[in-house]
Amino acid sequence: GENVEQHPSTLSVQEGDSAVIKCTYSDSASNYFPWYKQELGKRPQLIIDIRSNVGEKKDQRIAVTLNKTAKHFSLHITETQPEDSAVYFCAAVPGGGSYIPTFGRGTSLIVHP
Amino acid sequence: GAGVSQSPRYKVAKRGQDVALRCDPISGHVSLFWYQQALGQGPEFLTYFQNEAQLDKSGLPSDRFFAERPEGSVSTLKIQRTQQEDSAVYLCASSLRHPNTEAFFGQGTRLTVV
Numbered sequence: 380g381e382n383v384e385q386h387p388s389t390l391s392v393q394e395g396d397s398a399v400i401k402c403t404y405s406d407s408a409s410n411y412f413p414w415y416k417q418e419l420g421k422r423p424q425l426i427i428d429i430r431s432n433v434g435e436k437k438d439q440r441i442a443v444t445l446n447k448t449a450k451h452f453s454l455h456i457t458e459t460q461p462e463d464s465a466v467y468f469c470a471a472v473p474g475g476g477s478y479i480p481t482f483g484r485g486t487s488l489i490v491h492p
Numbered sequence: 493g494a495g496v497s498q499s500p501r502y503k504v505a506k507r508g509q510d511v512a513l514r515c516d517p518i519s520g521h522v523s524l525f526w527y528q529q530a531l532g533q534g535p536e537f538l539t540y541f542q543n544e545a546q547l548d549k550s551g552l553p554s555d556r557f558f559a560e561r562p563e564g565s566v567s568t569l570k571i572q573r574t575q576q577e578d579s580a581v582y583l584c585a586s587s588l589r590h591p592n593t594e595a596f597f598g599q600g601t602r603l604t605v606v
Contacts, residue, residue, distance in 0.1 A: 380550075385534070478540075485534045
């Protein structure tokens, strides 16, 4: 089955800096890669996603890149703000047969004012 | 409803007790997933339904865990003879269709086995 590795587990930045979170996946059949943000005690919520037919997607301060050959994808947050502090999860979803998202272990992002 | 609803939000069970966790997905959503989230970890897959059919239950940790979705809407995750290692947040998610559309999560049920 799919295996998703996520790094780092904790990321501490100053307000205004950029943050990068990286994930690798093992199943070449995965073709959908969502990123979720989970604030303390709340449900995970989708913030951005990318499909395997594109290499990059951007939404305001958030961008995701995908390298299918290397089987890795990354989340980039620019001009970080304290409200960006949360746990971020990457996931990989196979395109055939099983459509079950497999999640990384999460990155706790702390943005210091 | 506006989103995925789970109940109860919190459950404390004595070791050996049976529990039932409920998930109300978004109306019309075909796919329903159950995940287990331990403290500080990512969601771990338990089981998956497409309508009323349970297509994958490979993540259920033991035969004490059972899930159903008899009418293709509400789902129940049942844990029999709870153990301390079952303590976790149980998340339910639903998505509209295949393939590869956004999964919407409920707020989860925090189960504590004492």
